[in-house]
Amino acid sequence: MLLLALLLAPIAAAVLAALAHGKDADQGAGDAVHRLGLVLAFGIAILGTPLALGHGAAFDATWFALPGTDAVIHLKLGTDGITAWMVQLIAWLTPFAILGGRGVAGGRMREYVAAVFACEAMMLGAVLSRDLVLFYVCYEAMLVPMLVLIAVFGGPERRQASLWFILMTMLGSAPLLVAIWVIAAKVGTTDVAAVIVALRSGAVGDGTLGWLFWAFALAFAVKVPLVPLHAWQARTYSELPGGAAVLLAGAMAKLGIYGFLVFVLPMFPQQSAQHAHLFIILGVIGAVGGAVVALAQDDAKRLLAYSSLSHLGLVVTGIFTFQQIALDGAVVQMIAHGLSASALFLLVGCIEERTRSPYLDDHGGFASRAPVFSVLFVISALASAGLPGTANFAGEFLLLLGAWQSAPWIAAVGGLSVILGAAYLLTLVQKWCYGTAPEGRAEVADLNAREVWMVVPLLAASIWLGFQPGVISAYAGKTAGSYAEAARTEASALVPATPAAPAPPAKAEK
Amino acid sequence: MFPEFNTTIANIYFSGLAIAALACAVGVLASRHPLNAAVLLVGAMLSLSGIYALLDAPFLAVLQVLVYAGAVMMLVVFVIMVLNRAREDALPRFDAWSVATAAAPLALTAMLAITMAKQHLRIDPAAVRGEPEPIAERMFAMGAGTNGWWLLFVAVGITLLVAVVGAVLLSKRRLDTPNEMPAPEANHGH
Amino acid sequence: MDPVSLFPLLAPIVLVLAGGLVALAAEPFLEGQAKHRWLPWIAVAGMIAAGIVQVFAPVGHVHGMFANDEARRWLSLAVIAAAACSMGGIQQSLDRDRFPGGESYALAAMATVGVLGMIASLDAIAFFVSVETAALAIYALVGLRRNRPESNEALLKYFVMGAVFSAIFLYGTALLYGATGSTRFGAPVLDGRGTYALLGAALMAAGLLFKVGSVPFHAWAPDAYTGAPVAVTGLMGAIIKVGAFAGLGALWLGLASGTGLPVALDAAVTPSAAVRTHLLEPLSLLIVISAILSLVVGNFAALKQTSVRRLIGYSAIANAGYMALAFVLPASGEALDLRPLWLYAVGYAIATAGALTAVASLAGTEDTKDDLAGLHGRGRQMPLYGFALTVCLASFAGLPPTLGFLGKFSVLGQVVAHGGVFIALIGLIAAVAGAGAYLRLAVQLWAGTPRDEQPLAVGTQLLTRWGVTLAAVLLIGLTALPALLPQARPAPAAVVLPPAAPAAVVH
Amino acid sequence: MDSSLLWLIPALPLFGAIFNGALSLAGAKHGYGPPRGLVATVAVLMPALSFALSLAAASQVSSLGSYVAFPMHQELFTWFHGAGLDLVFGLTIDSLSALMLLFVTGIGSLIHLYSVGYMREDRGFARFMSYMNLFMTAMIILVMGSSLPVTFLGWEGVGLCSYLLIGFWHRTPEFADAARKAFIYNRVGDLGFLLGAFALYQVTGSLEYSAIAEWFRTADPAALASHSTWITAGCILIFLGCAGKSAQIPLAAWLPDAMAGPTPVSALIHAATMVTAGVYLIARLSDAFVCAPDAMAVVFVVGCTTAVWGAVAGLMQHDIKKALAYSTVSQLGYMFMAAGVGAFDVALFHVFTHAFFKAALFLSAGAVIHGLHHEQDMRRMGGLRKQLPLAYLAMFYGWWAITGLPFAAGFFSKDLILEASFLGHVEIAGTNLAPMLGGVALLTAGLTAIYMTRVITLVFWSPSRVAPETQAHIQRTPLTMGIPLIVLGVGSLIAGFAWVGLPLDWLNVPTDGMAFLKAHLAPVVGPAQEVLAKATGVGHGEHASTAISVALTGTLTAALGCLFGWLWWRKGPKVVPEHGAPTAPTGFGGAWTFGFDKAADWIVLKPIIVIAYGIYWVVELAILGVGGWLVATGARALGDGYALVLQRSRLRTSLAIAMLGLAAAIAALIIFGSV
């Protein structure tokens, strides 16, 4: 029931927020909705916390039968390590999305809070679901509130951006839906665990299995996004308001990775192993290429978009090495990137709210004019660049170590993104914080209390997890490992001569 | 068949009426003035009435003349006259586009006719003669196990009511009160 | 399906009819704006009563002429809901435009009566009478803006094409009568008259595909949708299509069963091999080709539309295509099951009525602001309508969690289950194009502030507000409870057996 | 001291950093900032306490005797924990860490004290002290870390502090550029560090130093042979990390630019402590390095090359700090030479002595700059002996030490390096290059003497060229700056005796009683050096004749260098530039100095920027943008085409199309169906 409550609570919260009374222009009413949203969001996050400790009994109810097949769709919810930590990420980021929206939402706080909660509900539904159809429903449904967030609260190009976002994502997931139907028709169930068993035991022919794999992979690759399916990303991110970016870049993009881990690897181990090199190469291209292209950006949000492309490309690479350490790193990095990217987008959002400009060249000298902003901005940027002591370092370290175990060149080439990451992030910091303000630019007020408190906890969490990544990897990493096990076996069967296996752990000698 | 007629006479009547009906139909298709067309259409309907009679359906034959050729076509002619569109209108019979668009319906006609001609139908001796009683009997049978045509009879009443209300809504003068109706602002149907 | 007593079964139709007749009778006694204030309520009262009665209406048939079953119950309820919602839109438009006449409400009710008759029909003639009742009322409503050229043009096109296709449908009925000796759906074909049956079924299907706006019989749809007042467009789009598909479904299942017994629309029917080969396969081919053409044309042509009505017109074409995909034949020996179609139809009717009622409220005097530029930012001005319109558009786009998604999901899912993987893929890709058109509108609705700062002209709104709220709530709420869909695969049955209990609700 | 208190050593400065950082932020709104006294007290006290704790710990470590692998160890918490990797966050003090820790905290504390005087008037004083304390924390973690990742935490931490402190005066864009450059160069090295760590993990299965050392000490030759590729690769990659941190070719170019930071920063970070971290790491991993002769060769050759390059470039500089910076680069090259021939203890000895004399040099340079109101151009100095006696004294001692004139610290350490090179065995393509490059190093020692003499001559010994208005307002060196100057100056003189021992026989102390350094380091680097000695057949320090001849030659070279330098520059430069003129050398000097900058610019930076914009414009905007546009347009074109062709306005046409469809259907039924 905990899981069901977790799914229903944000829906209820969305309805509550939408029904809140008060005139749009009334500042007090907006603040009230804001406070209500915060309380509810934190409540939901606290409600979800027990999942990280392994709590949460599965929930199962019949939904409907798919005509023409034996499949009965269930409203089935369950949890495991990855789900638990995705829930933490989503639920704990939501309050910050609300905090980040107070400035941009202005008189439309009701709509903003309702959309954020609707989005949260669907994201939670997607990670909690243990039925392919339910997953797909939530996976698609989250687009609508996100569309509203972009279209209503976004930047000047929001119309184009929102359409790019939603249409590319829909186009990517169209084959996924067909694949789910085929599975329902041929396997006779859409229960994830049952489907995994059936697909591995040859319920579907090899040819079909092949294109099913591509259908699943395509849908998730668009969401991550993986090169070359990232055309929507920069366009969309550059129009996002800070709060919505927390949801989209911080949490929603991770669902693509979640999909790879939870569906693609266990369902199609053979195909995953066969095509692993492709995904590794695409991931590395994304990691390095994204970082290189970020150097050429003059818009901070675009820069952060390419930064996300880079970081998440590395995560995909790590996943497809199937190494346990890399999988540990992948789950840690998912959370870490969620925290650091959110913090950066929120801070950039603060500047954009004040000046209407996210451009690198339009600002300067914040270190003297807005020292609090600068301190937080530098810490966020360094976290994003993977400075040791932040969760991002833990994630990247494990990812690269795992990648090295798989093939050293992956770590070597992928590691270039770490260097380039420092380059573009420090360029951003340098342009904004160092020097003096460009001619004709008005003074920019430093962060107010709300803005400070919407970033500090994220950074604190990042630093805490930087020293305690085991909190994540011990549970989620183990789950990820079990999902990837079959693919790993297949991969080692593909290459008879495996590279030198790691020696036994060093714990023995002390 | 009317028992009084022998086959030959029936054949002659049928052939004549069929040719007349077709000729009138072609006339409708080809006439320049709507009044001519209306008259020719009445001719076709009367021919059909004759064929109904030949086909043992006297009730329908009468109805055809009374309702169709009589009432409906009179209404049409009346409207044509009222609008005074019969003679002044100089629309061409056919233009190039008519010829182009004629291909499809004519092909359809040909295919339907040929298909029908290929079929073999036989008259069933047990067919009921189309006089008012058997028709009325079935139309208004209301007990269990009957077919419920009376329901449709009621329904047609509603249909006619709708038609009248609709016609009123479309053409009643009272509804045109230009001072109250804002002028059309833009023609945005392009 | 058993015979039941007349009144309980037909009570919903009678109640809507009564509402319409009272509204018609009361019209001359009310002056000016009072007409618009009271008459819709009279008509809607009849509909509400009808809806309540319909929930409890017995499953069965009267005289083999009209019937009720679970699918028909849901379709009727959807039509009543859509009509009630649209009634609000019509009230809003006419009141706002100070239209000097109140017959429209009666006609809208009559159109609903006609569509309810279409849904309930077990007989082609009954269906024809019903369809004409609905159509004649709609013709008049389409031409409501009598001094607007586009309204006149729409009326002409719709009427003439409608009359031609009525005749075609009727000719098909005549041929089917020749083939079976009966006008009942489901009558067995007599020996040696298979050609008449196939030809008749094809012509009837053409007549029905015209009504739903399927390619190539679709040309009227964009024009008629554009020429009619927005609220009427909603009514027309929502209900006529549902009725026509009910007819097509009855024809289809009737042909497949061939027992002469009344056909339940939610029955799973396994056709005999002969019927399958000679009738269903050619027919299915024609319908499915038409369907694929429709969904491609409708979705892609919608992309460039700026008028919402025209957009919905093409959407109607596209959605007709999706619904017609339900007629993909399953593997030999498997049962035909149209339940996905009914689910889709319910969602479509509610979404169309909700969307256009909302647009009617946002479109200003004489619906002159119903294009993309005119709707710019209106969602911010009137959030309730904006929200409802967004939900309806999401439903059109097939985005969860709306009924539109569930409809597409189940229809296309069945197509895949029947082996039409590529058809489904085409459908989904076209759906993305369509989604582009719908969402562009949704984005336009919310992005920015209205171009003109003046408040919109609005009429009496109470009914509209309830209507669009109802539509939005139903679209989302019914997703969690897809009561129309079965809980498990039904046993294939040659003889049609209606489900005994009301549709089980998911716990 | 109990080992459970080890965490205090890094934690105290961390507290100072947070405390002062908070004060700084809180006081940012006020013009002058938080109270100077409070800031200074906390900032100096914390490293000093760390130093005290380090002393206690070090004495304990040295009293435990030799060959105890890890005398003091504290496991703070489990860092990585999961199905894949388990790693404890541990702090360790062994003899090597103790040595590093002592001079890091000791010299660090002194420089903090100096900073109080130097930076007191700066508006960002609290922020500065906060960064300095943070640096201490990171550096302490670097040397105390018990495993590669923990060291890496400190490694990047010092890089971060370096970044922050170089860009401390954030209003000047060039300083920010220099800061970013330093961080990115370091990042390149850091990637090498990481990858090297991965390679070692792959070979040994552990990231803990103890386990890695254990593995290499106990590995049988077969295992070593089978892993030799990855051992070599790992060591070279680790050395890349060291090269980044210690400014070796090819990652050397950042260090001179790093002089943009305040002078105490240059002294502490970019001379005494941080830049020697590379040497520390190689010594720490000496067991691995000796198993990778090729990597050792790379270290040696790179070290030698850097030493020459730095010395020549140092000769060309006009900016006093730049000259010292290149000197640092050169000296670091010496250290790596020693490490490259396996004389890890000698390398560390030079680290130790270099810390003293280079800190002294920088601090006295700072005092000069402070005194001359931020004048850094040596051509505009001269004759400052009287005005700045403390600075002169410190620089003189430093000069004595670095040139290698007898009995100061540098004399011993540099001698040992030259000796080790001459005796060493570095085989490249079958030739033992060590003696030859040892000769080059000897010449470089001469160069060192020349450039250092040039510096001290131009600043103190040559006639004054200070602008008259400045001359009148030369600031006296305050006490807070003076104490460190004196301590470090004296330290530069006597630090060398840590190796050779003081002649204290008359106190009844054994001669080698103070010569503890070699024995002290033996537990850590001894086994590796034994391995090497066995493998190459040479050990160092055993050939008295070589030692004496090297000492004599070295001293002679240095003396000649000094003489030459004094003679050449004793009258000052030929041209005295205007105030504010560019100080960067031109001509050959410029080409030599900026060669690596130019190369990096043309080989790495410019191509990356071109590629970045190329990809962005071509792939992102053109291909993907146009692709998306094409898809969208294509979809629209479908609709348009339909509207153009089929959707006609005339009723007749619509009907005809419908009939065409119907006719086609009927025809199909007739042709294919059973009609």
Next chain:
Amino acid sequence: MATESLMTPGAVQVLAAMLFGLGLTAAVIRRNIFIVLMGVELMLNAVNLSFVGFARTLPGDASVLGLLAPLFTIAIAAAEACVGLAMVILLVRGKDTIDADAFSAMKE
């Protein structure tokens, strides 16, 4: 009934099909709205003929159905004519023409 008789039920169906087609053609190709409407009337008449023709070939109740259906057709045709003529009046009032091609402003 002689088999060589012209007046077979099949011939009736052929006649009905031809009349239907001619009416359809008139409705499709003519511009005069009156004639278009008359074409539709002709089609409905053809359908009636078809019903009656089939009625002869079926026994008992089935044959009566074929005579009964045309009654509904005639009624509906009258209703359609009613609305159609109202429409023509409306159109003429608006554009003063009965040319169907004059009403072709909408496309896309």
